[in-house]
Amino acid sequence: MPEVTAYAVASQTAPFAKTTITRRKPGPTEVFFDIVYAGICHSDIHTARGEWGTPTYPLVPGHELAGIVREVGSEVTRWKVGDHVGVGCFVDSCGTCEFCTGGQEQFCNGEGRTIWTYNSVGRDGVPTAGGYSTGITVEQDYVCRIPDSIDLQVAAPLLCAGVTLYSPLKRWGAGEGTKVAIVGLGGLGHVGVQIAAAMGAEVHVISRTDAKRDDSLRFGAVAHHATQDPTTLKRLRGTFDLMVSTVSGDSSLDAYLACLRPGGVFVDVGLPEHPSTLRLGSLTSGNKVLAGSQIGGIAETQEMLDFCAEHGVRPQVEVIGGEDITAAYDAVVNAQVRYRYVIDTSTFDA
Ligand code: NAP
Numbered sequence: 001m002p003e004v005t006a007y008a009v010a011s012q013t014a015p016f017a018k019t020t021i022t023r024r025k026p027g028p029t030e031v032f033f034d035i036v037y038a039g040i041c042h043s044d045i046h047t048a049r050g051e052w053g054t055p056t057y058p059l060v061p062g063h064e065l066a067g068i069v070r071e072v073g074s075e076v077t078r079w080k081v082g083d084h085v086g087v088g089c090f091v092d093s094c095g096t097c098e099f100c101t102g103g104q105e106q107f108c109n110g111e112g113r114t115i116w117t118y119n120s121v122g123r124d125g126v127p128t129a130g131g132y133s134t135g136i137t138v139e140q141d142y143v144c145r146i147p148d149s150i151d152l153q154v155a156a157p158l159l160c161a162g163v164t165l166y167s168p169l170k171r172w173g174a175g176e177g178t179k180v181a182i183v184g185l186g187g188l189g190h191v192g193v194q195i196a197a198a199m200g201a202e203v204h205v206i207s208r209t210d211a212k213r214d215d216s217l218r219f220g221a222v223a224h225h226a227t228q229d230p231t232t233l234k235r236l237r238g239t240f241d242l243m244v245s246t247v248s249g250d251s252s253l254d255a256y257l258a259c260l261r262p263g264g265v266f267v268d269v270g271l272p273e274h275p276s277t278l279r280l281g282s283l284t285s286g287n288k289v290l291a292g293s294q295i296g297g298i299a300e301t302q303e304m305l306d307f308c309a310e311h312g313v314r315p316q317v318e319v320i321g322g323e324d325i326t327a328a329y330d331a332v333v334n335a336q337v338r339y340r341y342v343i344d345t346s347t348f349d350a
């Protein structure tokens, strides 16, 4: 059983502390890979801080894993030692229900349901532990190939942030001739701007302040709109075909919905701690669609990685060590990160 070094929290308020966890020896169809980099997603923070309910502690978060295969089971055909691979939000599912066979393993309704990368229970009956660790054992079909042209540290955030934006942008038709707004320029948003631009859409960013204006334009947006100016959302009324909100905190849905053209679609991917309210008239007036989207399946995650490789979509990352995770959480919540913290696991054994 390989022992790996990890960073865990013991409670909602505890700082991260270094620990050792045990991974199972890879079974016949599993791989063990060395995690080289792990992204910090705001979902890790919501979970660790108990904002979505109390998780199982000690908790090792991390669902943006990029690494290198070290060991493969006797029947593994898809991977060999040395391959660059990634894992996102889930590590297993039944594989046979209509959602798994339809490429939406994140909605598995078969026995055991979707097994999340952390805060779940694995097929071995042991609580799952995520990417803030130096290695993991995963069933071969839940691993994605990281294209050679994408460095591992830059690839990590794509495993969640990338697919979470790629999937709704594709599903709802971002492309030539469409005006798309990305709301919130954080870890998810800055990847979404690049993907939507690569799909051919006219991309706008709606952010709270002007601080990230230059970055929006550099990522491929044609305009950056700051809502700190109270006239901004009024000026944007009736503008967009598609809006994707990555907002992690409380905000007003009605004001955003008013920015859609008639027939427009507002997709929420942000998961704030508190419930949101809206006036239903914000939808009926203009036949608008309010939709949600949760990550993407394995095939779509691979498609997204290949798309990003081909179109030069690259997260902008700040690399940190294991001892920096606690402070990094506060910086993410305060929107100070530019634009994704990625943990370098080689710092764990220092
Ligand atoms: P992040 O890096 O913190 O970015 C969130 C951005 O939202 C901030 O940079 C900020 O952008 C904006 N924002 C924050 N609070 C706001 C408020 N009160 N009003 C308006 N805007 C606000 O977080 P992330 O990692 O991108 O994740 C974003 C959200 O998506 C989180 O809730 C996360 O849990 C969720 N998520 C969902 C999925 C899914 O599958 N649906 C997957 C991953 C993450 P500006 O500074 O530009 O205003």
Ligand code: ZN
Pocket: 041, 042, 043, 044, 063, 160, 161
């Ligand atoms: Zn995430």
